Amino acid sequence: MGLFRTIASSLILVIFIYVSHQLTRFTDFTWVGTTSLVAFLALLFTMVIGTFLFFWKEKNLDHKPWRDRLLNGSLTVMAYINFLVSFVILRDLFAFADNLIMPTPFEHLYSSQATAALLGLPVLFIVLGNAIVQIGPRLKKVPVFFKNLPQELEGLRIVHISDLHISPSLPTSFVQKLVARVLEIQPDVIVFTGDILDSFVEKHAEEFKILKNLKAQHGIYYVPGNHEYYWDAHKGLQAFRELGFQVLVNETANIPVGSALLQVAGVPDPAAGHFKHESPDFARLQSQQREGSFKLLLSHQPSLAAHAQIAGYDLQLSGHTHGGQFFPWNWLIVFFEKYSKGLYRLGNMQLYVNQGTGYWGPQLRLGTYCELTEIVLRKN
Incomplete structure (x- = not known):
């Protein structure tokens, strides 16, 4: 350091x-x-x-x-x-x-x-x-098509939140706008792909009280990003568990939807290993997979997509890049991140990278926006 x-x-x-x-x-x-x-x-x-x-x-x-x-x-x-x-x-x-x-x-x-x-x-x-x-999170609706999608999962709506960065620089009103917008959508599933907390959890009781209002028919799922590990990750992750979020650290949640099975798996950020926490373990995740299920992976880092593809996942949701957040980095981000924002196809797997629901650092975005994504599963 x-x-x-x-x-x-x-x-x-x-x-x-x-x-x-x-x-x-x-x-x-x-x-x-x-x-x-x-x-x-x-x-x-x-x-x-x-x-x-x-x-x-x-x-x-x-x-x-x-x-x-x-x-x-x-x-x-x-x-x-x-x-x-x-x-x-x-x-x-x-x-x-x-x-x-x-x-x-x-x-x-x-x-x-x-x-x-x-x-x-x-x-x-x-x-x-x-x-x-100041406008707040902007909703982006993204239909994603799959040949192998079970009929019961047709039209399933997943709200994807990433890189909120709850910290002293993020106004509480921003979190209120986000939660209100999600409740309007009434999603089937809510997922958080890391860097949601970027401070000591003890300082943000009000923001966590607001997040507790989130609801989804099939649950709320969360994986940590690199920033959670900078601020006493044990306490931070426990705070999300107390909200009712299912924290997935090399774990898989099995969600029955009719006769279909949606498996939502999550890996921690690779930074976890530097802080003596559990690192990504795809072998462990593969042992939890069930044949015939639709397999969704939550990973803060889009760079893990190659591992996810080999492991047989159908869809990976990620964040981390912020899409560069503001000029000139919104132009230069493609030189640092292979998957900078949006939808990508890797063989039979698809990857969606959220450009960040909040922001890091200065309260501004230029050339990007605060993205709240609604992923809609569709069958080809």
């Missing part, structure tokens, strides 16, 4: 030097203006580094509002820096390409006016991204 902090801090320092240089190099600011701009950027970068260094070692369960405000402010600053760095890089790439194609003076791209625009645009992006979050 110490090495990671050193690398992360060093990377942020390099980015700060690059951005400061590119924003002041060609401008006609006075030395006072240049110094003020560099000092402003230094304050922003220091706030991000300092706050995260503090919260990385924070183990105090006391709920103090000032800490939440500090964290939320730092996350907003992080978003501002993200957009600012992206715009500076895009400007530099455009200037470089323009100079190669048509060597002409491009000082206007680096003028004081251009610098002011670059400093202001991130604010607009943050406002837009926050407005998308």
